[in-house]
Amino acid sequence: MATENKLFDKYIPVLKNCELFNGMTNEHWRELLVNFHEEKWPKETCMVNHQKFLFHFYIIVSGRIKMYNVDEFSEKEHTLFLLKESDVFDLFCLMDGTRHHVYYECLDNIKVLAIPMDKLKLWLNKNPVYYQHFLSYAGKMMRMLESNVSQLIFTDISTRLLRLLVNNVNSNSKQLEHINDLPNKEIANLIGSTRAVVNRHLQRLKKNGSIKIARKQVEIKDISILLKELENQNKKI
Amino acid sequence: MATENKLFDKYIPVLKNCELFNGMTNEHWRELLVNFHEEKWPKETCMVNHQKFLFHFYIIVSGRIKMYNVDEFSEKEHTLFLLKESDVFDLFCLMDGTRHHVYYECLDNIKVLAIPMDKLKLWLNKNPVYYQHFLSYAGKMMRMLESNVSQLIFTDISTRLLRLLVNNVNSNSKQLEHINDLPNKEIANLIGSTRAVVNRHLQRLKKNGSIKIARKQVEIKDISILLKELENQNKKI
């Protein structure tokens, strides 16, 4: 009884921010958290088709994990999602119980709350009200993936890079977050391009004064220039 | 009472083939079908953000409907899904109840079974067992979208076209189905390219003897050549 209260008290803000369990009462949280335990994974931990992922469900409480795909022939990587605080995984395995062919890598030192998949399923059957939550969350993910697909088809690398930057500016601090300390290679993986090409575009943005770059560091200097560029990208036929 | 029995008897094979309701008993089908009615939409009917779609859920019983996206600037189209017999839509609206920003167009004369969204939701709440079905179906769709994204990033147009062809060969008849009577433009929309480029690749395939083409007609002549081409595409770095 003490454990789950401790977990809950410790991570209230993170858990409350968890979209999948949006609006869940404290009582239900405590009931669910009985089954959770905390795990720590060091930075750069790489999880390749880990059996464990079929059997556990995780809530990230601190750090970033990239979920990515590797092309078996070209060995190129594509980052599908950059998971962070309050994100959960793997929803896919929860939903249909089959193995999800993706890879995971910790970009920071990670803390997660873990629950055995079958216990989550039991809890869900006991509280079927939350099925609705899960469905609508899945719906949101699908829309995200769908717009992702369209963006890949409709827009060029330069636009995709601009969007990536603009979408990761914290509206309060006006500073780039989540992706600000990634090397060019990781940025390329996020938008489906290569290091050289991303660097070419970043250099252009540096020259027009909108960003500042250093080793593993991108900083926004003038977001209005970025926004203007984005508009022009759209206009040019 | 007569109506839903008639609907069920009329469309047994189609409904039983419906993945979303996979394994549902006849009794449950009859219970659910009470709320359905049949609708016919003529070929080329175009549905643009139809309010109706928020309030109804459809099962296609005959004909094809393309679900597509349009880039507001370039006005290019991208076909997300080619829905056919036994497919359902719009799952997204069912799942989170918000408007789905896509377009629909009937490629054939269409027959659908329609149910008011809230009645489906009521039925689902009465039979929460089926939430699990819906979740796992959504999971499958997500995996599909995900692999779609990766394919766009990892493979070129030529490979995407080859895959499209190979994936739509009926394993019994060995003939191309679903996409065999589409104009080049529609094929282009399916793989995220343009008519001219698709035609260029089709000409190449015609020359190597793997396909036969005519106005709005693609026919497989030798699938082994297509499969060999696909293999080579993968090998070349």
Add this chain to the structure above:
DNA sequence: GAAGTTATGCTACTTAGGTAGTTTGCATTT
């Protein structure tokens, strides 16, 4: 503080795919 590693910056080159425009041919309509 030397050696090794990783990330960036840049140049030069190649190529697939997009674009534009014209011709040809098939099919529907009147």
Add this chain to the structure above:
DNA sequence: AAATGCAAACTACCTAAGTAGCATAACTTC
């Protein structure tokens, strides 16, 4: 059967993005 319209075929051209390679800078670690 003539006329219209759409789809396909083909040519020529342009460009963004991928590729290869190397020099330099910035961190590690021993």
